[in-house]
Amino acid sequence: MATTAMDLTLTNQLSSFASKAQLNRSPKARAFSVRCSVPLSSDGAALGLAERPWKTSDARLVLEDGSVWTAKSFGASGTQVGEVVFNTSLTGYQEILTDPSYAGQFVLMTNPHIGNTGVNFDDEESRQCFLAGLVIRSLSISTSNWRCAETLGDYLAERNIMGIYDVDTRAITRRLRQDGSLIGVLSTEDSKTNKELLQLSRSWDIVGVDLISGVSCKTPYEWIDKTKSDWEFNSIERDVDALHVVAYDFGIKLNILRRLASYGCKITVVPSTWPASETLKMKPNGVLFSNGPGDPSAVPYAVETVKEILGKVPVFGICMGHQLLGQALGGKTFKMKFGHHGGNHPVRNLRSGHVEISAQNHNYAVDPASLPEGVEVTHVNLNDGSCAGLAYPAQNIMSLQYHPEASPGPHDSDYAFQEFIEMLKRAKQNA
Secondary structure: OOEEEEEEEEEOOOOOOOOHHHHHOOOOOOEEEEEEEEEEOOOOOOOOOOOOOOOOOOOOEEEEEOOOOEEEEEEEEEEEEEEEEEOOOOOOOHHHHHHHHHHHHEEOOOHHHHHHHHOOOOOOOOOOOOOOOOEOOOEEOOOOOOOOOEEHHHHHHHHEEEEOOOOOHHHHHHHHHHHOOOEEOOOOOOOHHHHHHHHHHHHOOOOOOOOOOOOOOOOOOEEOOOHHHHHHHOOOOOOOOOOEEEEEEOOOOHHHHHHHHHEEEEEEEOOOOOOHHHHHHHHEEEEEOOOOOHHHHHOOOHHHHHHHOOOOOOOEEHHHHHHHHHHHHOOOEEEEEEEEEEEEEEEEEOOOOOOEEEEHHHHEEEEHHOOOOOEEEEEEEEEOOOOEEEEEHHHHHEEEEOOOOOOOOOOOOOOOHHHHHHHHHHHHOOO
């Protein structure tokens, strides 16, 4: 049986409280060594311990660049492939988990400590978790929040979502910023070699894939939920004659619907494939094209729907809806290096000159140079100068690349909903 030894050197130093007489009588300091030996079992564990009392690495993240990152798993187990993106939000991990725009992606949180507030069922942004997995630095071992209903690990396990922790998220983030978004594979299966996982990452691609159809509702429905008074911050009185808005669900977040309802709208939510002719038969006051995941060029049917509606009723596009509007107007979209993901992106409103801190989640952007004459760029991202908002007053069109409902995030951009309402009122008066 193997043993381990520890050498300990002790020094009998003079006490600072000794009297002068005692100091004169005291011998010089003496040093001696103690050697301790502890018998170990063959696997290195101390005798009598069945296993280590802490979790060991049991998962891998293999990126398409060939790097392998060992980690510890929580939530579901198995093997999953997805595009790795980093999110710089400091709070709101539950809203991020349930944002349909993250379909097909692993979300890496740059905030190192995640899970300390647990999860609850009031902060969800959709009916389920659509992301491929969660990557974090440190998983909280306890929760401390009066709204907590269960732990983050249990929540992910119930929804079959993989998570890993104790991985160097700073190093991965720097790699993504340098090389761009990378395809990765999460796995807890020992039977799969790193080479097999690497091959899987290099054989999968998110570009050109229609991810909208997998997150959209299947049939139309009326939004009837009211905004709870605890979360209501709109002081504008609601009209008795509510404005009717048809919202295309490309992966719509619930707080977009709550904000529209808060501003007094009657809302009908329709699937991503809902024909424009059926929408126009409803005679809505306006149409909202929502956020959603993936490549806007992979959903030409949605672009055609937008084209058929433009000019007939006022429209508002958010995130994916903004990109679809850009294409419908004749512009082009492109894939960004690593996209914008977080609740702290500065945006300048070019009309007012004000700077807003915005919540963003997208990997694609509209090329403003490709837009036709008459289309105005209204907002610019101050981090990279990309187009963050459009307007075409001649056809009552407005759009934002980011999320004015900001869940999670600041409420700097909530005025956009009011601008949409004012546009609907003007169009109604001029009809």
